[in-house]
Amino acid sequence: MSGGGGDAVRMRGVGKQFEQISAVDGIDLTARAGAVTALVGPAGAGKTTVLRLALGLLAPTTGSVEISGPGRGPGAVGAVLSPRGLHPARTVRDQLWCYAPLAGVPNSRIDAVLDDTGLTALADTEVALLHPGQQTRLALAIALLADPPLLVLDDLFADADGIERGWLQQLLRRHAERGGTVLVSASSLADVVSAADQLVVLSEGAVAWRGTPAKLRRGHPDRLVVAAAPSIALATALAAQGFTDAVMRPDGRLAVAEADEPTIRAIAEAAGVRVASIVADPIHPDRVLASLTKPRTHQHRVPAPAAGTAFAPMPNSYGMPR
Known part of the structure; x- marks a missing residue:
């Protein structure tokens, strides 16, 4: 080839x-x-x-x-x-x-x-x-x-x-x-x-x-979920350090992207925020796929190629690079 x-x-x-x-x-x-x-x-x-x-x-x-x-x-x-x-x-x-x-x-x-x-x-x-x-x-x-x-x-x-x-x-x-x-x-x-x-x-x-896979990861990153009191104060402190991708969950925990655990804890300590726990929330690729697509409301069958068609003889972790 x-x-x-x-x-x-x-x-x-x-x-x-x-x-x-x-x-x-x-x-x-x-x-x-x-x-x-x-x-x-x-x-x-x-x-x-x-x-x-x-x-x-x-x-x-x-x-x-x-x-x-x-x-x-x-x-x-x-x-x-x-x-x-x-x-x-x-x-x-x-x-x-x-x-x-x-x-x-x-x-x-x-x-x-x-x-x-x-x-x-x-x-x-x-x-x-x-x-x-x-x-x-x-x-x-x-x-x-x-x-x-x-x-x-x-x-x-x-x-x-x-x-x-x-x-x-x-x-x-x-x-x-x-x-x-x-x-x-x-x-x-x-x-x-x-x-x-x-x-x-x-x-x-x-x-x-x-x-690219890298672009997809940036739009759907893995996160660390932080239980902190008060969460809004941690979100403000993180944003001040450039970590703006933090989402408040319904249970009051903060889901943070692009920051590792030592960084989050250091920023929280400097801001006087108590951190109770930090757990990883890796996103599975097929969760991403489900968010981008929806199932067909109808199905169709692709007809088999006609005899003699030129190509007819040929038989029929997140994993993303960071």
Whole structure:
């Protein structure tokens, strides 16, 4: 894979309508080369539709979709769709053997991909005997056969446990660090926030928020909850020292951001405020996601790609950097 600079995927004003239902509307999205861009949102938010529009499996009703970067043809894009599109009776190796000609690579590439995805020991295992995480690894292995510059990955973290999630995050980071582009969807912000360079939050088919993980953390910081008497005096003293992000809770405690416990205690002592307790209140990423989105009032099914479509053969702590 050879990476290039600039934008690998550009979507401008993209909308998609199925009969009378608007699946997505007004989507502006950029996925940069050398970066991981994550689409995050609840079920029905439009993530799968956006990825299928990016792949050309769906035609937009409005707007434009552009794919650029090195290479064209089946080796330029690797896709993992949902469902994964794996034959249950084939072995792992046979599944890769079937797709190698479509990817334009020799069979010798199969062993390297098995090794990269940790599937070498399972090469002769039938797909039906793999657990969902291993099936996702196999779908990834197929997508990686041609070492494509662009990876488009739908619902990659479904059914992943903590260890599997960490492995997937590392794989995405490695691909981006080699100059590749990753466009990945997830229903949980916790799954992608530590691996992503850019987050795009979808809600009801529209972009609800976009930015970096660091920007998201600044807007939704972890806090220390302080029981002090009087709390208002502590809030005033903290503000005088530049710690203005302090929120009074209904129980009278003060939730303070961006100040550590020794600093709070020192400011309280100087102001003559008695501190009874300080407890950490880390915010879970999915609490943040819930605050930015709302569930769909209707659901829609994305139609399967037509036979012969170019991409059809491809199978289907807070964690934020401070």
